Amino acid sequence: MPAQADRWTVDFSCALHNRTGKFFIGRDLIADQTDLIDTVQYWRVPLRQPPAGITAKVIGRLMAIEHKMRLRLPSALKAASTQRTPILHTDPFSVLHRGAAPCDVVICHDVGPLTHTDLFAPQVTELYRRVYELIAASGCRVAFVSEASRAAFAAMFGTSSHHVLIYPPLRSEVARPAASAVPQVSGPFLLTVGSLGRRKNQALSIGAFARSGLAARGFSYVLTGSREPGWEQVLAAAEQTPGVVLLDYVTDEALAWLYGNAAGFVLASRLEGFGIPVAEAIAAGLVPAVTANSVLTEVAGEGALAIDPDNADSIAEAMQHLAMMGEEERTRRAVLLSQSVRRFTRDRFRAAWRALLQPAGAIAHTPVSGAPARPNNQHEWA
Template sequence: MHIGLLTDTFARETRFGLSRYSHEIHGSLSAAGVRTTPMSAVSAYGDEEPDWLRATGFRRLPIDRKLLAGTWSLVPWPPIERWAPDVDLVHALDTDYPLATNKPWVITFHDLGVLTHPAWFGKARPWLLKRCVAAAVDRAAAIICVSQATADEFLGITGGRGAERVRVIHEGVGEEFFLPATAADIAALPATVTDTPFFLFTGSISPRKNLLRVLEAFAEVADRIPHRLVMTGAPGWDASPEMAAVSQGPLRDRIVNLGYVSDAALKALYGRASAFVYPSLYEGFGLPVLEAMAAGCPVITSNQAPLTEVAGDAALLVDPTNVRDIAQAMLSAATDEAQMKALRAAGVDQARRFSWAECGRRTREVYAEILGA
């Protein structure tokens, strides 16, 4: 079995979100002895590919990504096997455009927010994803959705077409998040997050992440607790209001914006935070919730799918549109140690239900079903 992996995120310098998924699928296939060829028209490295990338068998497609996506959205040519003629199947791991191939095609949909909530995806191109969904219904051998919520979105958009080929395969959480942070990683944290208790907010900053309401909620309780609010992640599209509120708001001296941090630093932050605050307005899955739980951090998240699908009963669930609801949960996290101790234990148990090994195993089952292997 030789699997071609089409990905826009594999050759990144940093791994989070879609990039983490692409690497975990590649890693699980390789560990199971499945031959893979990661392919992409996108690379952060140009012609100077690092050793780790070359070792994966990565193949850079000699065509601009925008041109490739636009062409494949209009005509199924040139087929991707022109650059990988011996693959048995091609899996599009994280792309939002159709694939031209004469081989069996599997596609993973992480979310369909560009179509269902376009106001939160201002720089996206809905027509491209519409073409991708239509092509998947017509031609894909299997359609993997990372949550039931995403599967429901897909079937809602297609009117139920393709339902017999939809497979819900949850993402997982890396085993490294269950391990305690090292003393060196904790010591490397800045003093602003080690000398005072804090809440943690992570992720690319954009309207759907709901940071403005988190800031309002923090302001409601700040005079009753000593906590800071620590943020990690880079600004996404249209983050100007959020960044202005962080840098110019009345509580700016109690907000620490660390930007992008490594997995090791993130795990150390999870381990020290009073709670991970993640009342997102929209997600396709919600991987940060699992990572926080695995690291033993109490979680405050939205009472909407798929975050309820991921968190189960192991988090404080809040109405993400209700500032007072978020504020009350933050106050509980800061003051009710017995409740937080219970949430830490429940969160670890919940995170154990989601593993990349299981994600990879079920993905291989899809390939085997298609190829008769």
């Protein structure tokens, strides 16, 4: 282990191209632990704020070139020196350019590139296979954002006492009172929040909404999120289905309004690291219908409706259930759901990370270099 006086270097390279749950976890962690952090770097560039625009693109391109080189030259992929400053990797892929040492900590959001190879390009699967092998061989500490992710990693690489579970917190931004309604939305509606594409399975959910008959009863189905691979199919399905409202980015205030006015929340995702939108929906008082036997049921608990993500009829039945649910059942489920999301507080998140990063000796406060400010008012969700 490094000397106790050492502070952490945080590799926040995922912020170069990511404003999903990974970004919010890294942002909150850095803000909470400033006195333990020496510098925040993006690839190899220390900056006071996450880069944007052309700067982010240039840094990201240089990082991609180095990663490609290292993957082509196996000899370049080796354990990092244990004599350097400990590194906190906010995403596993940064071990490609920094290496991994026993003194490091890596945040693992999911192992989807290995467990759901059909959702990723072959080069992405290969990249993460090498990354996870490096992490497992290094003996570094790994912080998982869900028990599901920890179990999936253990099934492939074995268990370790250095593996810990730290749940992310709910974002405070969406808890603020909403300024105004979303103009495109009127009447009762069901809601899905998350990046639009194959992974979140929205095209099948839209087909399920058509089967449910809810549009004829005056319901609409609102989906909001950024675009990821497979978004074209989601867009095509939305354009062909009456009652579907497809939104791009929305402000935090608009998102809060959507959570506060929906009749229910639906997420039949095929892969999640944690599922922040589900927790946010529950905190806003919604009953969710989520993928059975997944991290989403880990997050939501017993109060959620469980659905088969490969079965449109299962999703349609859950949508009907949410739309027509009586107040007695809704109240009963809300009690169970609220108990579940109490685990995801900022105080618990802060304390768990403090325990993991804090050395035995006291560390004097030093302002952090590169702590990220909150991005603009438009977001994606993991």
